[in-house]
Amino acid sequence: TIAGALVAAKSGLQIAHVEAGLRSFNRRMPEEINRIVTDSLSNILFAPTATAVNHLEREGVMGRIVLSGDVMxxxxxxxxxxxxxxxxxxxxxxxxxxxxxxxxxxxxxxxxxxxxxxxxxxxxxxxxxxxxxxxxxxxxxxxxxxxxxxxxxxxxxxxxxxxxxxxxxxxxxxxxxxxxxxxxxxxxxxxxxxxxxxxxxxxxxxxxxxxxxxxxxxxxxxxxxxxxLDTSRPQFGMPMNRLASEVIAESLLPD
Missing domain, CATH: 3.40.50.2000 (Glycogen Phosphorylase B;)
Known part of the structure; x- marks a missing residue:
C-alpha cells in the first residue's frame, strides 16, 4: 500500500485509499506507519467507520474524506x-x-x-x-x-x-x-x-x-x-445502509 502511494504521489497521480483512518496507536506495528503515511498522501479517503473519520479529521488530512462503510x-x-x-x-x-x-x-x-x-x-x-x-x-x-x-x-x-x-x-x-x-x-x-x-x-x-x-x-x-455474553451485537460497517463498494464506486465517478 505505502509503496503504491509513494509512487503515485511522485508521479502526480490521484490516490484513493480504502480503509483509511484505521489506527491502533501502536507505532511498533509496521501497518500503523504505512496507514498514517498513505492517508497523508491520499486525495480521497474511504473511511469504513465513523471512528476512522474522526481519526482523519483530528489529524487534519488534506484529502476528501468519505464515510464509505467497510468493503470487508x-x-x-x-x-x-x-x-x-x-x-x-x-x-x-x-x-x-x-x-x-x-x-x-x-x-x-x-x-x-x-x-x-x-x-x-x-x-x-x-x-x-x-x-x-x-x-x-x-x-x-x-x-x-x-x-x-x-x-x-x-x-x-x-x-x-x-x-x-x-x-x-x-x-x-x-x-x-x-x-x-x-x-x-x-x-x-x-x-x-x-x-x-x-x-x-x-x-x-x-x-x-x-x-x-x-x-x-x-x-x-x-x-x-x-x-x-449479551446476545445482541450492534452492527457496524454499513453506515450508509448501502454496500461500501457501491459508495466507493460512485465517489470515484467523474461529476
Missing part, C-alpha cells in the same frame, strides 16, 4: 453464504471435532517474541476443547511440535471460503488477525484477540471481541466469560 463486510456477507453452501468441513478437517475453537497466530509481535508465543501456546493447552490451528508460514518457522498439546489440531493454511466456514462452525475464535476479528463479529462467533489493542474498536461491543494480549491468565479468563 460486503465480502463477508456475500461469501459467507457461498461458503456455507459449498465448503464441506470434513474435507478440511477430516473428522470434525465438536465443539472446536479456531485459532490463528501470525503477527511478529507474537511469533518473534518467545515469551509471548509461549504464553499463548500455554493457554491453548488449558482449553477444554479441540483448537483448529491453521498455521501461518511465519508461525510454522518458530513453532516447536513439542509445544503443542494434544488438543491443538495443526493444519495447513486454508483458503478464504474455508476460513469463513471455520469461523461459522467454531465455538469461538482466538486470533491476532485484524480481519478475522471483524469476520467473527459479523458472523456471530465470539472472538478473543491475542493483541493488546485493536483498530476495530466497534467489535468490542458487548464483549463479543475481548482483548487478551499474550497473557495466559487473561486468555483463559476471556474464554470463561463467553457463555455470559
Amino acid at each position: 463486510l460486503d465480502s463477508t456477507m456475500y461469501y459467507s453464504n457461498v461458503a456455507r453452501k459449498t465448503v464441506d468441513l470434513t474435507e478440511v478437517l477430516g473428522d470434525i471435532p465438536e465443539p472446536f475453537a479456531l485459532a490463528t497466530v501470525h503477527r511478529a509481535e507474537n511469533t518473534d517474541d518467545p515469551e509471548r508465543f509461549r504464553a499463548i501456546l500455554d493457554a491453548f493447552k488449558e482449553v477444554d476443547m479441540t483448537i483448529v490451528f491453521p498455521v501461518h508460514p511465519r508461525t510454522r518457522n518458530v513453532i516447536s511440535m513439542g509445544a503443542l498439546s494434544p488438543n491443538v489440531m495443526m493444519i495447513d493454511p486454508v483458503g478464504y471460503l474455508e476460513m469463513l466456514r471455520l469461523v461459522q462452525g467454531a465455538r469461538y475464535v482466538l486470533t491476532d488477525s485484524g480481519g478475522l476479528q471483524k469476520e467473527a463479529y459479523w458472523l456471530g462467533t465470539p472472538c478473543i484477540t491475542l493483541r493488546d489493542e485493536t483498530e476495530w474498536i466497534e467489535t468490542l461491543s458487548n464483549r463479543w471481541n475481548q482483548l487478551a494480549g499474550a497473557n495466559r491468565r487473561r486468555i483463559l479468563a476471556c474464554i470463561d466469560e463467553i457463555p455470559s
